[in-house]
Amino acid sequence: MTEAARAAAAAGYADLPLDTDGVPxxxxxxxxxxxxxxxxxxxxNIFRGVSPAESPMRVFGGQVAGQALVAAGRTVPAERRVHSLHSYFIRxxxxxxxxxxxxxxxxxxxxFTTxxxxxxxxxxxxxxxxxxFQLDESGMDHFEAMPDVPAPETLPTYAESAAGYLEKVGMAKLPRPIDLRYVTEPPWRAREDGPGEARSQVWMRxxxxLPxxxxxxxxxxxxxxxLTLLDSVLVRHGVYWxxxxxxxxxxxxxxxxxxRFRADEWFLYDCESPSASGARGLATGRFYAQDGRLVATVVQEGLLRVLP
Known part of the structure; x- marks a missing residue:
């Protein structure tokens, strides 16, 4: 048994397929x-969700946002699709x-349904x-072009990018339901060169x-x-989780x-940070389908405290 397989078995992952670094x-x-x-x-109008056994110390923000959106959607007719969400993390x-x-x-x-x-x-x-949520309607249609980036198949896998950093990088050892390939230098490597451009680009699927x-x-x-939105803030200052x-x-x-899009097909997540101040960092992101269509836009502010 390899060291990676031995660690996976100890963590209760033995029944799951493992990446090259032993992570499911x-x-x-x-x-x-x-x-x-x-x-x-x-x-x-009341639903209950749980967290996976392999969780960080606090519930992952993407999990609670996804579950809350499921709860909202379960009370809306299927022909009305969600077009926007606004949320606050309170505790x-x-x-x-x-x-x-x-x-x-x-x-x-x-x-519309709210x-x-x-x-x-x-x-x-x-x-x-x-x-x-909104019923489908026709109307004006335009979008900003997708950045020119390498195809996802030509880029290192997450496991390959995190090689040598597995013990240090935030959620690197948790199971990976999302396939992720960095276009820009991974932030844990970019920090070695000091502060850089406030930008992060990754392919995801x-x-x-999916059904x-x-x-x-x-x-x-x-x-x-x-998963990676606040990377664009951190790389600007040469630090990482x-x-x-x-x-x-x-x-x-x-x-x-x-x-409309399929989340099990490749999409580019193009993120940048226009500002950071007061121990808060603002990040914006755009999701592009591989055919170049802009499918979603994201804005988030995060609390970021860098200790000596």
Missing amino acids: HGQPVLDRLVALLDLERIEE GGDPTVPIVYEVDRIRDGRS RRVVAVQHGKAIFTLSAS AGGT DDDLLHVCVLAYASD GTDKVLGASLDHAMWFHR
Whole structure:
């Protein structure tokens, strides 16, 4: 048994396919994410979700955002697709206990539906989300062109990029439901050259095949959107999670969904940071399908404290 396989078995991953660095990935890991997003309905407008056994100290922000969007979508007719969400992270989530999602049916109009979701743990709100859904309509159509970048198949895998840094890089040892390939230099390597351009570009896709469920694909994209967005802030200052004493948390998160897509096909996540101040960093991201269509836009502000 290799050292990577031995470590995986000790962590309870022996039944999952392993990447070259011994971290679970592939279809079974993606299926676990799909199950994670399949909330339990415990009452009208009330749902319950759980966190995976292999979680960081706090619930991953993309997980709670994805689950909250599932809760909202479960109260909306399927023909109305989500076009935007706005959310706030209020308290750190506890991954050892379930999260209760309470949905408020704000409005059901002729074209638009609005929902508000509050995620609750230990009797307190940890996250709020407002989402708007719309019937499909025709109208003006344009988008900014996708940057010219190498194809994802030509780039190193995440495991290859993280080689030699596995013990230091934030979530590198957690199961990987998302296949991720850095276009720009990975931030844990870029920091060795000092402060750089406030930009991060990665190709992403779900690490397997997803069911034909539009809401699920959007929720998987929402999950993935929180993985690398703040990289663009950190590389500007030559620091990174784990390799430096950086304390951080997502403060808010907004997304706009422009066009239909499949989250199990490659999409480019082009992120940049226009500003950082007051121990907060602002990052914006654009998701492009591989055919060049702009499919979603993201904005997030994060709390970032760099300790001596």
